[in-house]
Amino acid sequence: MPIGGMSNKFLVIGKGGQLAQAFAEILRGQAEFLGQPEIDLTEPEKIIPTLEKFSPNAVINVAAYTAVDKAEEEEKLATIINGESVGIIAGFCARRNIPLVHYSTDYVFSGSGEKPWQETDETSPLNAYGRSKLEGEKRIAAAGGKWLIFRTSWVYDHSGKNFLTTMLRLGKSLERILVVGDQFGAPTYAAHLAKYSLLALEKAIKMPEFPSGIYHMANSGMTNWWEFAREIFARLRQKNIPLRVKEVVAINSSEYKTAATRPHNSRLNMAKLEKDFGIIMPHWQAALAECMEKI
Numbered sequence: 001m002p003i004g005g006m007s008n009k010f011l012v013i014g015k016g017g018q019l020a021q022a023f024a025e026i027l028r029g030q031a032e033f034l035g036q037p038e039i040d041l042t043e044p045e046k047i048i049p050t051l052e053k054f055s056p057n058a059v060i061n062v063a064a065y066t067a068v069d070k071a072e073e074e075e076k077l078a079t080i081i082n083g084e085s086v087g088i089i090a091g092f093c094a095r096r097n098i099p100l101v102h103y104s105t106d107y108v109f110s111g112s113g114e115k116p117w118q119e120t121d122e123t124s125p126l127n128a129y130g131r132s133k134l135e136g137e138k139r140i141a142a143a144g145g146k147w148l149i150f151r152t153s154w155v156y157d158h159s160g161k162n163f164l165t166t167m168l169r170l171g172k173s174l175e176r177i178l179v180v181g182d183q184f185g186a187p188t189y190a191a192h193l194a195k196y197s198l199l200a201l202e203k204a205i206k207m208p209e210f211p212s213g214i215y216h217m218a219n220s221g222m223t224n225w226w227e228f229a230r231e232i233f234a235r236l237r238q239k240n241i242p243l244r245v246k247e248v249v250a251i252n253s254s255e256y257k258t259a260a261t262r263p264h265n266s267r268l269n270m271a272k273l274e275k276d277f278g279i280i281m282p283h284w285q286a287a288l289a290e291c292m293e294k295i
Contacts, residue, residue, distance in 0.1 A: 011056035013039060013089065014063035018157040019103070022194035023060060032056070035063070041085040042077065051092045058201065059093050060101040061086065068107075068129045069259040075128035082132035087139025094145025099205065101197055104214070106153040106185060108134045111263020114184070118269045119151075119214045127260035137214065146210040150197055150217040153266045154228075157190040158294040163225070167232045168295070171245040181226035181250030185266030188218040189287035200277045211276055216268035219284040226250040231285065235292050 010027055014020045015035025024033065032054060039050045041063055051059075065071065065081040086102065093100040107130035108123045125131045140147050156162040170177050196217060204211055223231075229248050236243055253262060273279050282290075 009055070009057045011051075011054050011059045013041075013059065013061045017062060018155065018160040018162060018190045019062040019194060021160070022157065022190040023062065025191070026194055026198065031060075039063075041065075041081040044080060044085045044088050047085055047088045048092060051089070056098060058099045058101065059089065060197075061089055062103060064103070065132065066129070068127065068262075071128040071132065072259045075132065078128055078132040079135055082129075083135030083139055086136035087143060090140040090143035090145070090147060093147070094143045097145065099146040099148065099201060099210065100140065101201055102136065102140055102147065102149050103193075104133050104137050104149050104151045105130065106151060106218075106266040106268055107263060108137065108151065109263060109265075111183075111265045113265055114267070115265075116267035116269035117216070117265075119216060119272055126263055129260060145212070146204075147212045148197075148200060148204060149214045150193070150200075151214060151268060152188050152193055152216075153185045153218045153268060154187040155190055155193060156187055156291070158291050163187070163228065164232060164288075164291070167229050168236065168241075171233055171236065171243045173244060175244055176247045176249065177229065177245055178249050178251045178256070179226040179229045180253055180256050180262075181224050182252050183262055183264055183266065184222055184224050186218040186221055186223065186268065187228050187284045187288065189282075189284075189291050191291070192219060192282060192287050193217060196279055196281060200273070200279060203277050215273045215276070216270045217273055217279075218268050218270070218281065219287045220270070220281045221283045221285065222267055223284060224250075228284075228288075231288060232292075235289065236295075239292065239295065241295070 010031035012033045015033045065078040071078040110124040156164040
């Protein structure tokens with residue numbers, strides 16, 4: 001995928017995760033992928049010597065500490081990976097005047113109300129994971145240079161560890177499944193997140209002034225985890241995939257105890273994405289249908 005006339009020399013930090021895999025499918029032969037053990041974000045002092053071995057035209061960081069519940073016990077480690085190390089990567093890019101693409105989360109917000117969050121809304125994370133990701137946002141902005149942060153929500157793919165694959169596994173083994181029904185947002189297909197991130201980067205590079213900033217990017221529309229699960233099972237049945245599940249029961253967050261508090265409202269307003277880049281994200285149901293063609 002040609003980007004702004006560049007020689008398509010990307011450095012993707014992160015390997016093996018669902019978003020890294022999505023980029024690997026798009027950027028065949030156009031990117032270097034750095035993961036463990038080549039780069040270790042738990043050791044910030046070693047990041048620059050590693051990055052200096054490369055001369056990329058752009059850096060895409062998909063590496064992160066994502067164990068939301070475990071972060072309650074490991075907030076310091078989560079903040080090193082999602083905050084301090086991200087700032088070091090941002091500084092590397094700023095000094096070389098190359099773009100950085102990075103991913104953040106709806107968890108930087110309090111989750112109150114029903115209105116979709118705008119990029120300018122006050123942040124107030126409910127959990128350690130959200131605080132660590134917010135720290136990364138702040139450090140990228142402080143580093144300056146050319147950068148795009150995409151806040152997203154509920155990322156999934158046809159493989160890996162995510163809600164879709166969890167429902168597929170549970171649906172084959174359980175007759176009755178309890179799913180939270182009072183958390184609202186939009187599931188985001190990893191392949192779409194990668195595709196439209198690159199499109200935004202391509203457009204940003206061509207602009208007279210690079211539009212560094214935070215953008216919300218998720219599949220459009222709104223649902224909750226219970227409705228998402230029901231949609232998954234309906235589409236699995238359409239594909240004649242054998243399922244044991246007979247009943248999907250909606251429960252409240254208070255009935256599903258987790259170490260980390262989850263936001264009730266994860267809706268993201270994407271007007272800025274459309275205004276600056278002309279990007280309108282596909283509806284979450286269309287995205288799910290596209291993803292499930294791979295199952």
